[in-house]
Amino acid sequence: MENRRVQIAAQGLGLAAISYDSPAVLKAFADREHVGFPLLSDTDSKVIRSYGILNEGVEKGTFTYGIPHPGTYLLDAGGVVVAKYLFRRFGLAGEKREAVDAKYLKFSLAGGEGTLRPNQRVSLAVDIRLPRRMHVYAPGVTGYLPISLKLADSPAWTSDPVTFPAAKLMRLEAIHETVPVYEGRLQLLDTITLSGPQQIERLLDGERMLTVAGELRYQACDDRRCYVPETVPVKWKLKVLPFDRIRAPENLRRK
Numbered sequence: 001m002e003n004r005r006v007q008i009a010a011q012g013l014g015l016a017a018i019s020y021d022s023p024a025v026l027k028a029f030a031d032r033e034h035v036g037f038p039l040l041s042d043t044d045s046k047v048i049r050s051y052g053i054l055n056e057g058v059e060k061g062t063f064t065y066g067i068p069h070p071g072t073y074l075l076d077a078g079g080v081v082v083a084k085y086l087f088r089r090f091g092l093a094g095e096k097r098e099a100v101d102a103k104y105l106k107f108s109l110a111g112g113e114g115t116l117r118p119n120q121r122v123s124l125a126v127d128i129r130l131p132r133r134m135h136v137y138a139p140g141v142t143g144y145l146p147i148s149l150k151l152a153d154s155p156a157w158t159s160d161p162v163t164f165p166a167a168k169l170m171r172l173e174a175i176h177e178t179v180p181v182y183e184g185r186l187q188l189l190d191t192i193t194l195s196g197p198q199q200i201e202r203l204l205d206g207e208r209m210l211t212v213a214g215e216l217r218y219q220a221c222d223d224r225r226c227y228v229p230e231t232v233p234v235k236w237k238l239k240v241l242p243f244d245r246i247r248a249p250e251n252l253r254r255k
Helices: 002-010 022-034 046-050 197-201
Strands: 017-019 040-043 071-075 081-086 098-100 106-111 121-129 135-137 148-151 157-159 166-174 177-182 185-194 209-218 220-222 230-240
Touching: 022 040, 106 230, 121 230, 148 185, 185 209
Parallel strands: 017 040
Antiparallel strands: 071 081, 098 106, 106 121, 121 185, 135 177, 135 220, 148 209, 157 185, 166 177, 209 230
Protein backbone atom coordinates (compact mmCIF):
# COMPACT_ATOMS: atom_id res chain seq x y z
CA MET A 1 0.00 0.00 0.00
CA GLU A 2 2.84 2.39 0.79
CA ASN A 3 4.31 1.79 -2.66
CA ARG A 4 0.99 2.85 -4.22
CA ARG A 5 0.05 5.60 -1.77
CA VAL A 6 0.63 8.44 -4.26
CA GLN A 7 -1.40 6.73 -7.01
CA ILE A 8 -4.22 6.00 -4.55
CA ALA A 9 -4.32 9.64 -3.42
CA ALA A 10 -4.34 10.79 -7.05
CA GLN A 11 -7.64 8.90 -7.47
CA GLY A 12 -9.16 10.95 -4.66
CA LEU A 13 -9.03 8.10 -2.15
CA GLY A 14 -7.87 8.19 1.44
CA LEU A 15 -5.88 5.30 2.89
CA ALA A 16 -5.61 3.91 6.42
CA ALA A 17 -4.85 0.53 7.96
CA ILE A 18 -6.22 -0.90 11.20
CA SER A 19 -4.84 -3.66 13.42
CA TYR A 20 -5.07 -4.92 16.99
CA ASP A 21 -1.57 -3.58 17.79
CA SER A 22 -0.97 -0.74 20.22
CA PRO A 23 -0.14 2.79 19.00
CA ALA A 24 3.46 2.28 20.19
CA VAL A 25 3.89 -0.93 18.18
CA LEU A 26 2.35 0.67 15.10
CA LYS A 27 4.64 3.68 15.40
CA ALA A 28 7.70 1.43 15.70
CA PHE A 29 6.62 -0.43 12.56
CA ALA A 30 5.75 2.75 10.61
CA ASP A 31 9.11 4.34 11.49
CA ARG A 32 11.04 1.21 10.49
CA GLU A 33 9.19 0.68 7.20
CA HIS A 34 8.67 4.39 6.39
CA VAL A 35 4.88 4.09 6.21
CA GLY A 36 3.34 7.46 5.36
CA PHE A 37 -0.38 6.73 5.84
CA PRO A 38 -2.29 6.37 9.15
CA LEU A 39 -2.06 3.10 11.08
CA LEU A 40 -5.03 2.86 13.44
CA SER A 41 -4.97 0.95 16.73
CA ASP A 42 -7.90 -1.34 17.65
CA THR A 43 -6.38 -2.98 20.73
CA ASP A 44 -9.60 -4.65 21.90
CA SER A 45 -10.49 -5.66 18.30
CA LYS A 46 -13.84 -3.86 18.60
CA VAL A 47 -13.79 -2.59 15.01
CA ILE A 48 -12.36 -5.88 13.76
CA ARG A 49 -15.28 -7.73 15.38
CA SER A 50 -17.83 -5.24 14.03
CA TYR A 51 -16.67 -5.99 10.49
CA GLY A 52 -16.95 -9.73 11.12
CA ILE A 53 -13.33 -10.47 10.28
CA LEU A 54 -11.95 -11.62 13.64
CA ASN A 55 -9.77 -14.69 13.13
CA GLU A 56 -11.60 -17.23 15.30
CA GLY A 57 -9.01 -19.86 14.46
CA VAL A 58 -6.59 -18.26 16.92
CA GLU A 59 -6.74 -19.72 20.43
CA LYS A 60 -8.20 -17.39 23.06
CA GLY A 61 -5.74 -16.26 25.70
CA THR A 62 -2.76 -16.28 23.32
CA PHE A 63 -1.00 -13.04 22.42
CA THR A 64 -2.16 -13.31 18.78
CA TYR A 65 -5.84 -13.59 19.64
CA GLY A 66 -7.66 -10.56 18.21
CA ILE A 67 -6.02 -10.49 14.80
CA PRO A 68 -8.30 -10.11 11.76
CA HIS A 69 -8.46 -12.01 8.53
CA PRO A 70 -6.62 -9.76 6.04
CA GLY A 71 -8.83 -7.67 3.81
CA THR A 72 -9.38 -4.33 2.14
CA TYR A 73 -12.57 -2.26 2.37
CA LEU A 74 -13.56 0.60 0.10
CA LEU A 75 -15.83 3.19 1.73
CA ASP A 76 -17.70 6.06 0.12
CA ALA A 77 -17.76 9.63 1.48
CA GLY A 78 -20.60 8.70 3.85
CA GLY A 79 -18.69 5.79 5.37
CA VAL A 80 -20.72 3.13 3.58
CA VAL A 81 -18.80 0.06 2.44
CA VAL A 82 -19.12 -0.18 -1.35
CA ALA A 83 -16.60 -2.98 -1.99
CA LYS A 84 -14.51 -5.45 -0.02
CA TYR A 85 -11.65 -7.79 -0.87
CA LEU A 86 -10.97 -10.39 1.82
CA PHE A 87 -8.36 -13.08 2.50
CA ARG A 88 -6.17 -12.19 -0.45
CA ARG A 89 -3.93 -9.21 -1.15
CA PHE A 90 -3.79 -7.83 -4.63
CA GLY A 91 -1.15 -5.95 -6.55
CA LEU A 92 -2.85 -4.00 -9.31
CA ALA A 93 -1.70 -3.46 -12.87
CA GLY A 94 -0.35 0.09 -12.80
CA GLU A 95 0.74 2.84 -15.12
CA LYS A 96 4.13 1.44 -16.11
CA ARG A 97 4.12 0.06 -19.66
CA GLU A 98 6.66 -2.06 -21.54
CA ALA A 99 6.08 -2.08 -25.31
CA VAL A 100 6.49 -5.35 -27.22
CA ASP A 101 7.02 -5.71 -30.97
CA ALA A 102 4.49 -7.93 -32.73
CA LYS A 103 3.18 -8.46 -36.25
CA TYR A 104 -0.11 -6.81 -37.27
CA LEU A 105 -0.76 -5.25 -33.84
CA LYS A 106 0.87 -3.32 -31.02
CA PHE A 107 0.75 -4.28 -27.36
CA SER A 108 2.35 -3.41 -24.05
CA LEU A 109 2.70 -5.14 -20.69
CA ALA A 110 1.71 -3.68 -17.35
CA GLY A 111 1.49 -4.77 -13.75
CA GLY A 112 3.73 -5.96 -10.98
CA GLU A 113 5.67 -2.76 -10.37
CA GLY A 114 6.68 -1.92 -6.84
CA THR A 115 7.49 -4.62 -4.31
CA LEU A 116 5.51 -7.78 -3.61
CA ARG A 117 5.56 -10.41 -0.88
CA PRO A 118 5.12 -14.21 -0.88
CA ASN A 119 1.48 -15.37 -1.09
CA GLN A 120 0.43 -12.03 -2.59
CA ARG A 121 -1.83 -11.79 -5.64
CA VAL A 122 -0.94 -9.54 -8.54
CA SER A 123 -2.72 -8.74 -11.80
CA LEU A 124 -0.67 -8.74 -15.01
CA ALA A 125 -2.08 -7.01 -18.07
CA VAL A 126 -1.54 -7.15 -21.82
CA ASP A 127 -2.89 -3.98 -23.47
CA ILE A 128 -3.44 -4.49 -27.19
CA ARG A 129 -4.10 -2.00 -29.99
CA LEU A 130 -5.23 -3.25 -33.39
CA PRO A 131 -4.91 -1.15 -36.58
CA ARG A 132 -8.05 0.06 -38.30
CA ARG A 133 -9.93 -2.68 -40.20
CA MET A 134 -7.96 -5.40 -38.37
CA HIS A 135 -9.44 -7.90 -35.92
CA VAL A 136 -8.54 -10.99 -33.89
CA TYR A 137 -10.90 -13.77 -32.89
CA ALA A 138 -12.29 -13.99 -29.36
CA PRO A 139 -12.50 -17.11 -27.16
CA GLY A 140 -15.51 -19.22 -28.02
CA VAL A 141 -15.04 -18.89 -31.76
CA THR A 142 -15.46 -22.11 -33.77
CA GLY A 143 -13.16 -23.00 -36.66
CA TYR A 144 -10.72 -20.14 -36.06
CA LEU A 145 -7.79 -19.47 -33.72
CA PRO A 146 -8.85 -17.26 -30.78
CA ILE A 147 -6.45 -14.89 -29.08
CA SER A 148 -4.97 -16.39 -25.90
CA LEU A 149 -2.57 -15.57 -23.09
CA LYS A 150 -0.85 -18.46 -21.33
CA LEU A 151 1.69 -18.17 -18.55
CA ALA A 152 4.35 -20.82 -18.07
CA ASP A 153 3.84 -23.35 -15.30
CA SER A 154 6.02 -22.59 -12.28
CA PRO A 155 6.23 -23.55 -8.60
CA ALA A 156 6.60 -19.79 -7.94
CA TRP A 157 2.96 -18.97 -8.73
CA THR A 158 -0.48 -20.24 -9.64
CA SER A 159 -2.52 -18.52 -12.31
CA ASP A 160 -6.22 -17.69 -12.47
CA PRO A 161 -8.12 -18.05 -15.75
CA VAL A 162 -7.42 -15.10 -18.04
CA THR A 163 -10.04 -12.35 -18.05
CA PHE A 164 -11.15 -11.27 -21.54
CA PRO A 165 -13.29 -8.25 -22.47
CA ALA A 166 -16.70 -8.60 -24.08
CA ALA A 167 -16.38 -9.49 -27.77
CA LYS A 168 -18.11 -7.96 -30.77
CA LEU A 169 -20.04 -10.13 -33.24
CA MET A 170 -18.83 -9.69 -36.82
CA ARG A 171 -20.72 -10.90 -39.87
CA LEU A 172 -18.54 -12.53 -42.54
CA GLU A 173 -20.86 -12.21 -45.50
CA ALA A 174 -18.55 -14.01 -47.95
CA ILE A 175 -18.86 -17.25 -46.00
CA HIS A 176 -22.19 -16.54 -44.27
CA GLU A 177 -20.80 -16.75 -40.73
CA THR A 178 -21.07 -14.57 -37.60
CA VAL A 179 -18.05 -14.76 -35.30
CA PRO A 180 -16.90 -13.11 -32.01
CA VAL A 181 -13.97 -10.75 -32.56
CA TYR A 182 -11.99 -7.90 -31.02
CA GLU A 183 -11.22 -4.64 -32.79
CA GLY A 184 -9.46 -1.45 -31.70
CA ARG A 185 -8.19 -1.70 -28.12
CA LEU A 186 -8.52 -4.54 -25.63
CA GLN A 187 -6.91 -5.76 -22.43
CA LEU A 188 -6.19 -9.33 -21.31
CA LEU A 189 -5.74 -9.70 -17.57
CA ASP A 190 -4.14 -12.62 -15.72
CA THR A 191 -4.06 -12.64 -11.92
CA ILE A 192 -1.49 -14.85 -10.25
CA THR A 193 -0.93 -15.90 -6.65
CA LEU A 194 2.69 -16.00 -5.58
CA SER A 195 3.81 -19.09 -3.69
CA GLY A 196 4.90 -19.13 -0.07
CA PRO A 197 8.36 -18.06 1.03
CA GLN A 198 9.88 -21.54 1.01
CA GLN A 199 8.87 -22.22 -2.60
CA ILE A 200 9.63 -18.80 -4.01
CA GLU A 201 12.96 -17.95 -2.33
CA ARG A 202 15.01 -20.37 -4.43
CA LEU A 203 13.53 -19.03 -7.67
CA LEU A 204 14.54 -15.37 -7.17
CA ASP A 205 17.68 -13.94 -8.73
CA GLY A 206 20.36 -11.99 -6.84
CA GLU A 207 18.25 -8.82 -6.93
CA ARG A 208 15.17 -10.69 -5.66
CA MET A 209 13.50 -10.46 -9.05
CA LEU A 210 11.08 -13.12 -10.28
CA THR A 211 10.46 -13.54 -14.02
CA VAL A 212 6.90 -14.47 -14.97
CA ALA A 213 7.01 -15.72 -18.56
CA GLY A 214 4.32 -16.71 -20.98
CA GLU A 215 3.10 -16.29 -24.52
CA LEU A 216 0.48 -14.36 -26.43
CA ARG A 217 -1.02 -16.25 -29.38
CA TYR A 218 -3.32 -14.78 -31.99
CA GLN A 219 -4.30 -14.72 -35.65
CA ALA A 220 -4.82 -11.26 -37.11
CA CYS A 221 -7.25 -10.73 -39.97
CA ASP A 222 -8.31 -7.73 -42.02
CA ASP A 223 -11.29 -7.38 -44.37
CA ARG A 224 -9.42 -9.25 -47.12
CA ARG A 225 -7.39 -12.04 -45.53
CA CYS A 226 -6.28 -13.84 -42.36
CA TYR A 227 -2.58 -13.95 -41.66
CA VAL A 228 -0.39 -16.75 -40.33
CA PRO A 229 -0.94 -17.26 -36.56
CA GLU A 230 1.65 -15.58 -34.35
CA THR A 231 3.08 -16.58 -30.97
CA VAL A 232 4.89 -13.82 -29.09
CA PRO A 233 6.79 -14.41 -25.82
CA VAL A 234 5.88 -12.10 -22.92
CA LYS A 235 7.42 -11.64 -19.49
CA TRP A 236 7.06 -9.54 -16.37
CA LYS A 237 9.80 -8.90 -13.80
CA LEU A 238 8.48 -8.83 -10.22
CA LYS A 239 10.38 -7.63 -7.16
CA VAL A 240 9.61 -9.98 -4.27
CA LEU A 241 10.79 -9.09 -0.76
CA PRO A 242 10.72 -11.38 2.29
CA PHE A 243 8.19 -10.83 5.04
CA ASP A 244 9.14 -8.29 7.70
CA ARG A 245 9.87 -10.56 10.65
CA ILE A 246 11.41 -7.91 12.92
CA ARG A 247 9.32 -7.65 16.07
CA ALA A 248 8.62 -4.50 18.04
CA PRO A 249 10.85 -3.84 21.09
CA GLU A 250 10.08 -6.37 23.81
CA ASN A 251 8.65 -3.80 26.21
CA LEU A 252 6.01 -2.86 23.59
CA ARG A 253 4.90 -6.37 22.68
CA ARG A 254 1.47 -7.76 23.52
CA LYS A 255 1.67 -10.05 26.52
